[in-house]
Amino acid sequence: MTINLDSLALLELIEARGSFAAAAVALNKAPSAITYQLRQLEDSLDVLIYDRSGHKAKLTPAGKALLEEGRKLLESTDALTKRVKAVASGWEAELRIVLDSVVPFEKAIPWIQAFDALESPTRLRFSSEVLSGTWEALYSGRADLLIGSRLDQNQFASATGLHIQSFGQSLFVFAVAPSHPLANAEEPLCIDTIRQYRAVAVGDTSRNFKPLTFGLQSGQAVLTVPNLQAKVKAQLAGLGCGWLPWNLIEQEVANGELLVKKTEDSTRQSSLCFAWQRGSQGKALDWWTQHLATVQLNFQPPQ
Template sequence: MAPPRISLEQWRALAAVVEAGGYAQAAVRLNKTQSTISYAVRQIEQRLGVTVFEIAGRRAVLSASGQVLYRRGRALIDEAERVEKTADNLARGQEAELNLAVEILFPTWLLLRCLECFAAEQPETRIELHESMLGGTDELLAERRVDLAVCTEVPPGFTGDRLAPVRFIAAAAPFHPLHQLGRPLTMNDLRDHRHLVIRDSGIRRTRPAAWLVTERRLTVSHKATSIRAACMGLGFAWYAESIIKEELECGALKALPLVEGAERWGALFLVYADPDAASPGVRRLGRIISDAVGGMIVATPTRGPDPGQGPGAAPA
């Protein structure tokens, strides 16, 4: 088999020119001279017999061939970095830092117990926690900014293990006007009141918010703000039952008597950013989370219809 005509460093040079916006910027990013970057790109063109950049006005832009080569070259660079990361993890045995994304419908108390358990076993490992929502989790996984994620949907291109069903219930403060109607409610009743929505934490926001039923909305960034707003009577929302357990028990929130849609079902999944490269520490944290969720299900049986039939949606 013939050796590759283009080196990984040359692919890195091409990617840097595209991503940084020019040869000079790429040279700064890679800490090389501009002539070195230009030479690397010329070598790609000459050895492969293609034109990578074309002149459009006063700017050099990727040609059609260049776009294909950039995408494939970027994939090679990413794969090489994953291989190196895998080797580093195997060599260290115990990593210095783990990055974890958890969608905010996951019970905070349970997450903290998992992190406490992991810290007791591996006290020297730092944990960077991202409390994310919808497309924000997808982006963290796609960009390999996290090693592991707990999410409501498995993003395209990834595989995940189902952790648990999630029951969502529509709720509001007991003194909210919807509870004062004294009768079963319809979706039309909700349209005259404020819907508390938790914002997608992704930059691109590719996933639409779920279950929007009215144009009257208060959109916030975190579940704690939404729950507090509901307790103050500022609106209603569908919440994962496990995250408002205390509010329901003490009477700060009360389930809305909806004729239809009072409860909805979703699911939680455990997803590794790169299963092959997952270090022992990442695997251990994943097992701790799986075991903790399993214990919670045993302690609190799910109610209602088969949760496996419901949509994997996030709270809104």
Template sequence: MLSAEDFALLDAIRETGSLSQAAVRLGKAPSTISYAARQLEERFDALLFDRRRYRLQLTPAGELLVQEAARLMQDLSRLTQRVQQVANGWESRLWIVTDELLEFDTLLPVIREFDTLNSGVPLRMTHEVLKGVWEVLLEGRADLVIGATNEPPSIPTLRWFQLGVMDWVFAVSPKHPLAKASEPIERAVVMQHRAIVVADSSRVTEGRTYGVSGGQPVLAVPTMRAKILAQRDGLGVGWLPRHRVGSLLSSGALVEKQMADPREPNILYVGWRGDHEGRALQWWLEQLKQSHLANRLVQGSDQFY
């Protein structure tokens, strides 16, 4: 493996094109630099320096060695940094999974604030739906889940707290037949129309849906945004997070309907594994316990983009 001195030698020769100038840059005698260059060639059993011209140049093999050495030095530097951060209680990475109900832009200020810590911990942010949120903790595919809607399952070392409460509204397009239906609307009437649902991302257990009766036609879509768009366009009906469709209700793009069987608000949870509590996770938990952040995450924005 190349040492830092070897890499410095190669880089100095490439930049100066002269053994004597490389020696000046490195603060060593020219004879020492010449000897080190030949030793390097013997070690790799390859011609690394083209000495046929006035200006010393690296051969293609020498160029490759310099490029790969630079990459290895960067990798070594990053590895050293990661080892030091883990030794100081920081994680090598923090994987955060949010329920698809939450709007990602509400987390941007928190991410910016986390960056100011200069912890060196890279973040990975993904989302899941319904049972799939808790499942990532069960399978060790996440360190922290935010906004899980189902009650916490039985997972060894699982810890959790309530983030907040999310209200729902049954809303349809003004061009949908239910827009003019008399209220309160009975479940039997809703069953005659296609429901739009966000597909459960669970990979282990059978997926779950809310507000759908047996035998009702269903269109499963990948995200809550897709569900809102589908209902706005009159492709089906269903319950929507009130905070995410406020502007559509105000503009008339969606019409709220009173139901005979109202949907209860959902409690949203934060969950993590208690046996993996590094400094980054602890910081995020402290932020999520603050009421102003919890309210922002749950209430989001009433503007639909």
């Protein structure tokens, strides 16, 4: 049993033109040639596609199913053809972008919309990692573009052949829920005071790189959660204390749901950057790196 695309296209044309004769005219063929091609298709499938018992041939239920599914197949084939041609002209089939959890996905929405305006055939695939896991995804080839926190990864930039470009700053503040014991503690909080209470930490998602920790004290109890959004929720519930990026808790602080406490080292800054591998840059990656170069993220409270 064989169904070729020409036969499916013929069914589509007959339904669009309304009759075998009209389809024959459109194809510059004799009506008998159209009938013969349909007979071959029916014989191949061993089903009746058209009911010819009336004045005008009508699709049978099997014929309607074939037309419906055939349309999807023709559309998919057309899309595949365009995508293959686009890839041959320099567009990637897929661009994999890994976001550090410090950069909310909402920030990427206007960038995606700007990219969509190009009508590029490149599919975008976003993923999220934490700390060293973000850099490992890029270094291992699981991602083509990294958007996130620079951390201390500049140390291996030259060794791994990465382009790294800064495009903003993220401020981390020490925050607790009003119900937490540290809410009423004298400021600035010292390390020995903080160490007495459980910290909420985001687990590094690195598989092979050395996992990083952030803001933990030696001997401190730790509740490890999967991402920064979970860390915010845990601290809102009073389950622990810790450093949080200002952009993720600005509203909670304004509402009094979280309190920012001064510590001996006050605040912590993290440089935001985007990075990509040297040497293999298609049109989609080229657009993204050029576009992000015009962006400035400032995740800090107003002065």
